[in-house]
Amino acid sequence: MATTTKQTPQEVHSGQEHAVKNARSEIKARALRVGNSVRVARRALSNWRKTRQLKKYSFMKQWLYEVFKVAEVTRPSKTKASMYKLLGPDGKLLDRWFIRQDLLKIDRGRG
Numbered sequence: 001m002a003t004t005t006k007q008t009p010q011e012v013h014s015g016q017e018h019a020v021k022n023a024r025s026e027i028k029a030r031a032l033r034v035g036n037s038v039r040v041a042r043r044a045l046s047n048w049r050k051t052r053q054l055k056k057y058s059f060m061k062q063w064l065y066e067v068f069k070v071a072e073v074t075r076p077s078k079t080k081a082s083m084y085k086l087l088g089p090d091g092k093l094l095d096r097w098f099i100r101q102d103l104l105k106i107d108r109g110r111g
Contacts, residue, residue, distance in 0.1 A: 032084060032100065036070045037108050039063040040086070044102035063104050068094070070103075 032038065041063055071093055072085035083097040 030105070031082060032070050032073065032103060032105060034070050034073060037067050037106050038070060038084075038086070038103040039066070039106055040068060040098065041102045041104070044098060067106065067108075 042061070045064075066089045068086040068088060070084050071087045074080075074083040074097075076082045081099055083099060084103060085097055086094045088094055
């Protein structure tokens, strides 16, 4: 089994806590490219947030069933993250932009 720190727990806890911090700082969500298939988080949709209470609906799936394609990507700046424009399952462009944390990249080859 591969570990993030490449060390056993005994080695980490024997005075090398900095290894854990360094390993965690290297974990990042990979950027999406035009043409990638993604799912959208339910929390990203304002109509879902307004009508649901998290306690009552915590058993619901966190991601939409529909698969979208990335149509356009903006470049990040110092103050703004990359934004993503999506094509819907019907091939129409969605009228809003999404941030990376609201998108889940899926591999279309996994059935």
